[in-house]
Amino acid sequence: MSIIQPLLLPLWGPGSRSTQGLMRVSSSSSFRHLPSLSAAPARSAGGLRGAISTYKLNTALEPSRRLPAIFRAVIASSSAFSTGRLYTTIPHTVARRRPQTTLLKQHYSGLGLVHARKATMAGGLIQKPLAEPQTKFTNKTVLVTGANSGLGFEAATKFTALDAKRVILAVRDVSKGEQAKATIESRTGKKDVLEVWQLDMNSYPSIRDFANRISSDPDGLDIAVLNAGVFMVGYEKSTYGWEETLQVNVLSTALLALYLLPKLRDTARKSRSQSGSFSLLEFVSSRRHEKVALSEEALEKPDHGLLDQFNQATNYNSSKQYQTSKFLLMCVMRKLASLVKDSGSDVVVTAVCPGFCQSNLSRGHQGILADLLRAVLNALVLRTSEEGSRALVSGAAVGPEAHGRFWYDDDLHDLIHPLLSAEKGEPAVDKVWDEIVAALEKDVPETKQLIAELTRSS
Incomplete structure (x- = not known):
């Protein structure tokens, strides 16, 4: 290759x-x-x-x-x-x-x-410029994971500039988070808004500690943007035996969402007296999930574990694994949207796609030719992280109509993958969700308790 x-x-x-x-x-x-x-x-x-x-x-x-x-x-x-x-x-x-x-x-x-701003490249790729978000986030507490660089950093900057009361930068490296905080404060002129909290998406104890801190915090949580993710160069396994892309982009993100939803629900309940008030859980996904080839026949095999299949090192391809992780993440989004709706909660669960962007996801690909291509793509094709982050911020302001749907290119869309289509009964969602829950339960025994807490009537 x-x-x-x-x-x-x-x-x-x-x-x-x-x-x-x-x-x-x-x-x-x-x-x-x-x-x-x-x-x-x-x-x-x-x-x-x-x-x-x-x-x-x-x-x-x-x-x-x-x-x-x-x-x-x-x-x-x-x-x-x-x-x-x-x-x-x-x-x-x-x-x-x-x-x-x-x-x-x-x-x-x-x-x-x-x-x-607009480029026609090989294959006819055209990305229209995204609108600059204008909605204010006055009196809102916003959480952004992976916030020290790239899309997360730029989104946190915009939330701060748009009058959020409090913006929590969830980062693995606190020192880098503090640097990001200082830069955002310098750019926006806003002080006493940003906080840096440690979160390692490769560690279940770190996720649990982070969630406990959120839960015990006296302020509410209005918006959670789950942006942290990885794009691996080669096959590597996490502490829990899962390929790193599956671990961070799917399993850990699903667990963090389960931990955060009760706080989001409680905040929404307290804000019901305010017209149009809601809390929001936003997954940062990708339209590349639409390219995942998976048959309904494969789903129907009782001994065919999808996570186990995608966890194999044989014929590993980093790009296919990344888009697969986004497909699985969309299954998580759809399942949580269904559970939240059934509970009567005022939490909006949605997903956004920032488009093809300059980011640190490909930082693991090193070398002269990699740097060369990255420079050409950055100059001619890709949105900057700032441009892509507009989708994260504007998607957080759409409202209840975004529940269970997909925001990209400044518009709401229904899912079109045949295994995620509501018209076809979303055949992949329950199977993927059941496997994720089973995988999490091995190392996080309270997983089903978190789900039970989520499904109780609000």
């Missing part, structure tokens, strides 16, 4: 034309030697096309000259950024289609990042 493949698969999938085309480019032996960078700017050379297809693959290039050629390709393609505009043509070798020229409107963020 090419070193860049794990970075491409989350975007387009292992069998897509885009991934296959880029695999051919990245795995070929070399790039032709590039001319001096003082040549015509990238805009006149065709932008990215000028950086790749003008300097076509040539096996005659000796290995010692490949690295400079690759870097000059990227620098040449990005040299037009300073103009504020970039005309780029996607080469036929990447897209398997006629070249398409797109005007990319660039703008510079406060951090000096350059990114595309």
Whole structure:
């Protein structure tokens, strides 16, 4: 597998034309030697096309000259950024289609990042810009997990700027959390709003201690954004015997949700006198869950444990495992939404997708080519973490109509995966939920008690 493949698969999938085309480019032996960078700017050379297809693959290039050629390709393609505009043509070798020229409107963020508001890349990927959230969160207490970087950090910044009374940054490393807190306070000018709480999603005792602290806190909990997650490079097992992606993204997140829901419910009950008041549990998911291939026949086999199947090291693929974890997480969301509704609680349970974003999830993929591709994707395709975080914040303000539904691209959607479709009875939800509960019970004996507490009438 090419070193860049794990970075491409989350975007387009292992069998897509885009991934296959880029695999051919990245795995070929070399790039032709590039001319001096003082040549015509990238805009006149065709932008990215000028950086790749003008300097076509040539096996005659000796290995010692490949690295400079690759870097000059990227620098040449990005040299037009300073103009504020970039005309780029996607080469036929990447897209398997006629070249398409797109005007990319660039703008510079406060951090000096350059990114595309709208881009047409291989495979026709288009991400419209998300609206900036405007709803105020006055007098609300908001919890964000994974809040020291990426989407979580940017979402916490927005909640703070939008007048939240209290924002809890749940982080594994408290020192990094304190750094994030200081940065947010500097950006927003808001003091005495942010708190840093320790939470290790790989440790059930840490999750339990965190939840107990939340439960005993005199203030309520209005909004919980469960953003913490991992995208592993290779197969690794947690302390509890589960592959790390399943552990953090599914099992630990489900457990934390069970612990938090009573506090969310109590807060909603106390706020019933306020018109339109509700508490909210938000899972940060991905539309990649729609790509998970799983048959109803597989679900019907009594000896066919789905979690055990996805826990195997054989033929492990990090990108497929990530999208599988998001499918399982959507099952958790749907089941909890059903249980909460049946109990008569005023807690909204929902999921959001921030789109394809620059984040730290792929930080485990290291090396020159990984960094190279990451730079190109960041510049031309991906939303920044700030842009993606808008979905987390706007999704938290939608209201009861978001219950059990999926928020992405500034709109609510019903789930379309055939095994999650309400029209087909959501055949995967109960099986996945039962397996998750059984897995948690082995190490967290109070799991069923938490569920019983959740299902009692509010």
